[in-house]
Amino acid sequence: MPGVGPVTAGAIAAFAPNLDVFDSGRNFAAWLGxxxxxxxxxxxxxxxxxxxxxxxxxxxxxxxxxxxxxxWVVRKGGSTNRWLADLVARKPKMVAAVALANKMARMTWAMSVKQEDYRMA
Structure with missing residues (x-):
């Protein structure tokens, strides 16, 4: 997944409990804060x-x-992900980063629970 590398994946595996414990991706994101x-x-x-x-x-x-x-999106001048491009255009970069981190946490939970690999949309 873009933005999640081996260090982040290792930290999730090491510090987070089994992700099946959480009822939803929102609960996992809330546990992260x-x-x-x-x-x-x-x-x-x-x-x-x-x-x-x-x-x-x-x-x-x-x-x-x-x-x-x-x-990377700002340097390239746009993104294939319309949601992210609109968010970066509307909000400050740090607010957009926290929103994207929330989305990444939810996707990580979903991939872990469903035992799937990341697929580009």
Missing amino acids: LVPRQRSTGGKARLGAVSKMGQTDIRRLLIVGAMSVIR
């Missing part, structure tokens, strides 16, 4: 900043990998 903090009042949910709780080593490696993917 990559999901925005939710505050709600009157039934309206407001998403805040990403908390600093969770597994810091894996979270940091995923964000660094996401920044390398974003740096």
Whole structure:
């Protein structure tokens, strides 16, 4: 997967529990601390900043990998991934990196649970 190399994969294998323990990719991303903090009042949910709780080593490696993917997208002047290209155009690079790291964590969970390799879309 772009942005996830052998160091990140090894850290996930070493520091994370068996990924089958998590019910969904969102739960795994929340365990890492990559999901925005939710505050709600009157039934309206407001998403805040990403908390600093969770597994810091894996979270940091995923964000660094996401920044390398974003740096490559900016240098190349676009991406085949329309979601990422639009996100980089709209948001600051660090916000886009955390969103991409969240997506990478969810994809890592899905690949682990389904015992599949990464496929380009």
